[in-house]
Amino acid sequence: xxxxxxxxxxxxxxxxxxxxxxxxxxxxxxxxxxxxxxxxxxxxxxxxxxxxxxxxxxxxxxxxxxxxxxxxxxxxxxxxxxxxxxxxxxxxxxxxxxxxxxxxxxxxxxxxxxxxxxxxxxxxxxxxxxxxxxxxxxxxxxxxxxxxxxxxxxxxxxx
Amino acid sequence: xxxxxxxxxxxxxxxxxxxxxxxxxxxxxxxxxxxxxxxxxxxxxxxxxxxxxxxxxxxxxxxxxxxxxxxxxxxxxxxxxxxxxxxxxxxxxxxxxxxxxxxxxxxxxxxxxxxxxxxxxxxxxxxxxxxxxxxxxxxxxxxxxxxxxxxxxxxxxxxxxxxxxxxxxxxxx
Numbered sequence: 641x642x643x644x645x646x647x648x649x650x651x652x653x654x655x656x657x658x659x660x661x662x663x664x665x666x667x668x669x670x671x672x673x674x675x676x677x678x679x680x681x682x683x684x685x686x687x688x689x690x691x692x693x694x695x696x697x698x699x700x701x702x703x704x705x706x707x708x709x710x711x712x713x714x715x716x717x718x719x720x721x722x723x724x725x726x727x728x729x730x731x732x733x734x735x736x737x738x739x740x741x742x743x744x745x746x747x748x749x750x751x752x753x754x755x756x757x758x759x760x761x762x763x764x765x766x767x768x769x770x771x772x773x774x775x776x777x778x779x780x781x782x783x784x785x786x787x788x789x790x791x792x793x794x795x796x797x798x799x
Numbered sequence: 800x801x802x803x804x805x806x807x808x809x810x811x812x813x814x815x816x817x818x819x820x821x822x823x824x825x826x827x828x829x830x831x832x833x834x835x836x837x838x839x840x841x842x843x844x845x846x847x848x849x850x851x852x853x854x855x856x857x858x859x860x861x862x863x864x865x866x867x868x869x870x871x872x873x874x875x876x877x878x879x880x881x882x883x884x885x886x887x888x889x890x891x892x893x894x895x896x897x898x899x900x901x902x903x904x905x906x907x908x909x910x911x912x913x914x915x916x917x918x919x920x921x922x923x924x925x926x927x928x929x930x931x932x933x934x935x936x937x938x939x940x941x942x943x944x945x946x947x948x949x950x951x952x953x954x955x956x957x958x959x960x961x962x963x964x965x966x967x968x969x970x971x972x
Contacts, residue, residue: 660881673885678847681879710850710876712819712891714958715834716842722881736968743962744969752833753958754965760951773961778953782929785946785954788912789883789922792942796912796923 641732642692645741648683648703650675655700656683659724674705681707681721684741686734694728701729704738708749717753718746735768757785800861800901804910807852807872809844812836814869815852822893826928850876850890853910855903863897870898873907877918886922887915908941926954 648656653670673680686702693699702725709719720742725734743754758765770776777783788796807815816836823829842849855871862868871894878886889911894903912923925943927934935945946952957965 669884673879680877680885705879705881707877707879708849709878709888710842710874710890712874713823713828713832713834715838716849719878721879740965740967740969743957743966747962747966752962753956754962755954755956757952758955760953766953769955772957772965774955774957775961776953777956778947783926783954784929784935784948785924785926785952786938786943787922787924787946788938788941788943793912793916793921793923796909796941797916798909798913 641688641729641734643686643688643701643729643732643734643737645684645686645737648674648685652683652685652700652703655685655698656703656705658698659700659703659726660722679707681705682745684738684745686725686729686738688729694726698726701726702734702738704742706742706745708751709755711753714752716749716751717755718742718749718751720754720756723756736772739772800898800903801858802861802870802898802901802903802906803856804853804903804906805856807843807854809840811852811854811869812839812843814867815839815854815872815874817867818869818872818893818895819874819891821895822891825893826931850874851914853907853914855894855898855907857898863895867895870895871903871907873911875911875914877920878924880922883921885918885920886924887911887918887920889923889925892925904937905941 650671684704685700687699688701705722706718706720709717711717746754813836820832823832853873854869856868857870874891875887875889878888880886892907915923
């Protein structure tokens, strides 16, 4: 299938929000957080030509959201927060192309790791990632992902 | 014990590097440390830094047996959740063993949370090794949830050859 991958711009936020809402219920401030002076994230978009657009008329059919992170052991790293392709466009190499682009951008910025998370029950995603040669550091090294939010975070943040 | 928590300066990177190695030894992976103070100086103190750092300092009269006054650190960076928005990730939190039990670790953690709050971050995230019971208990006591246990999240990584191979595929698009 013919498709292209390019950096997201602020006008893409409507489509990114559309695709996020399809996969999960969210409310975020994509425009302000991704396209201001010190963005919290960057995005790349997968687009198909007009003749392959969806029945609703969309040509933006996938995205990846990433940001730069750091490993105190390995140095610069890149974190892929989201990778998504609309169901009707799967199986065409778009997901892999998006992830490869994130890896390429990371290497260009001097990053030594690409990190992300996946749910243990999400077999199709896990199989996809493993087939690309990654390592599950939760299984192999015992890392657990921890989170503090809401009241617990408020309490911690009190001076 | 009197101590001060302050933002790290470029000159602190040698001390931070020392403490990073101590933490790696504690986590039984000292051979995994591939960067030194030069990378910290370059990546933490440039125009768009990859990380931020806080250090815990004690006065001269309480210095460590080797003569160090920088006795703990917290290294963190901003992240993003498409579910909830701005977040902060605590990459490292470490206090030298002889200075533990004085509230320094908690002080560092709370300071990171406070910094995050000022930037409107709604989450503070970190990872901890499954066998590291003292740390898991410390974070659980502060209200952290273990998402690997409760929701099944696994951390996935590409590095070295696997990262190169993946990036090479992008040239074919």
